[in-house]
Amino acid sequence: MSIRDAAVEAYREALPALVASLVGGLVAGVVLGGMRAELRAVPGLLVLVPALLATRGNVYGSLGARIATALHQGLIEPRVTAGDRRLRAAAAAALGNGLLASTFAATAVFLILSVLGSRVAPLPVLVGIAVLAGLLSGVVLVVVVVTVVFAGYRRGRNPDTLVGPIVTTTGDVFGVVFLLVAVRTVLFLGGAV
Numbered sequence: 001m002s003i004r005d006a007a008v009e010a011y012r013e014a015l016p017a018l019v020a021s022l023v024g025g026l027v028a029g030v031v032l033g034g035m036r037a038e039l040r041a042v043p044g045l046l047v048l049v050p051a052l053l054a055t056r057g058n059v060y061g062s063l064g065a066r067i068a069t070a071l072h073q074g075l076i077e078p079r080v081t082a083g084d085r086r087l088r089a090a091a092a093a094a095l096g097n098g099l100l101a102s103t104f105a106a107t108a109v110f111l112i113l114s115v116l117g118s119r120v121a122p123l124p125v126l127v128g129i130a131v132l133a134g135l136l137s138g139v140v141l142v143v144v145v146v147t148v149v150f151a152g153y154r155r156g157r158n159p160d161t162l163v164g165p166i167v168t169t170t171g172d173v174f175g176v177v178f179l180l181v182a183v184r185t186v187l188f189l190g191g192a193v
Contacts, residue, residue, distance in 0.1 A: 013157050017165035024169030028053075028176040035176075038183040042129065044113050044120040045183065051105035052130060052179065056171030059101060060141040063094040064163030067149045071159065078150040091142045095135075102134030103127055125186055132182035137174045144170045 001009075032049065039046050067090060070076045076086055106126040113120035120126070148166045149159040 010161065013161045014165065017162050017169075021165040021169040024173045028172035031173075031176045031180060035180055035183070038180060038187075041187060042121045042125060042183055044109050044118070044126060045129070047113065048106060048109045048126060048130060049176075049179065051109065052102060052133060053172055053175045055098060055101040055105060055134070056137055056141060056175045057168050059094055059098045060138070060145050060171060061163060061167045063090055063142070064145045064149055064167055065160065066090050067146065068153070068159035068163060071149070071153050078153045080146065080150070087146070091146070094142060095138045098134050098138040098141075099131055102130040106130035125190060128186040128190070129179070129182045132185060133175065133179040136178040136181065137171065140174045140178075141167065141170055 067076070067087070070086060070090075071078055076084060080087065106129070107123065110120055110123045110126050145163065145167060148162055152159045152162045
C-alpha cells in the first residue's frame with residue numbers, strides 16, 4: 001500500500017466521524033448557550049463545564065482504546081456477551097474513573113473559587129451536579145463506545161480511528177445535555193442555591 005493509498009483510506013474512515021464531531025460540537029454549544037439561567041443559578045458551574053467535558057473524552061476515549069486493542073489482540077470478540085468479564089471490568093472501571101474525576105473536578109472548582117474569593121455554589125451542589133451528570137453521560141458513553149468500536153471492527157474499520165471523534169462528540173453532546181438535567185434535578189431536590 002502506498003502512502004497516498006494509506007492517506008486516502010485514513011481520510012475515508014475518519015471523515016464521517018469528524019463531520020459528526022463538528023455537528024455534535026455545535027449542538028453542544030447551542031445547548032450550553034441555552035443554559036444561561038442554570039449558569040447564573042449555580043455560581044462556578046461555568047468553570048466546571050470544561051473540566052467535565054474533558055473528563056468524558058479522556059476517560060471514555062481510553063475505554064475505546066482499550067477495547068480496540070483487545071479486539072486487535074484477539075482477547076475479546078466484537079460482540080457483547082454475558083460472560084465477557086474483560087469488557088464488563090473495563091466498562092465498570094471507566095464509569096468509576098468518570099465519577100471519581102467528576103467529584104475531583106467539582107471539589108477543585110469549589111476550592112479554587114473559594115480561595116480566589118469568587119462566588120461559588122455550595123460544595124454538595126457542585127458535587128451532586130458533577131456526579132449525576134457524570135453517571136448519566138458515562139452510561140451513554142459506555143454504550144456508544146462499545147457499539148461504535150464493535151460495529152466499526154466488524155465492518156473492517158480501524159476502531160482507533162473512530163473512537164476519538166465519536167467519544168468527543170458523544171461526550172460533548174450528552175455531557176452538556178445531562179449537565180442541564182443534573183443542574184435542574186439538584187436544584188429541584190435541594191431548592192435554589
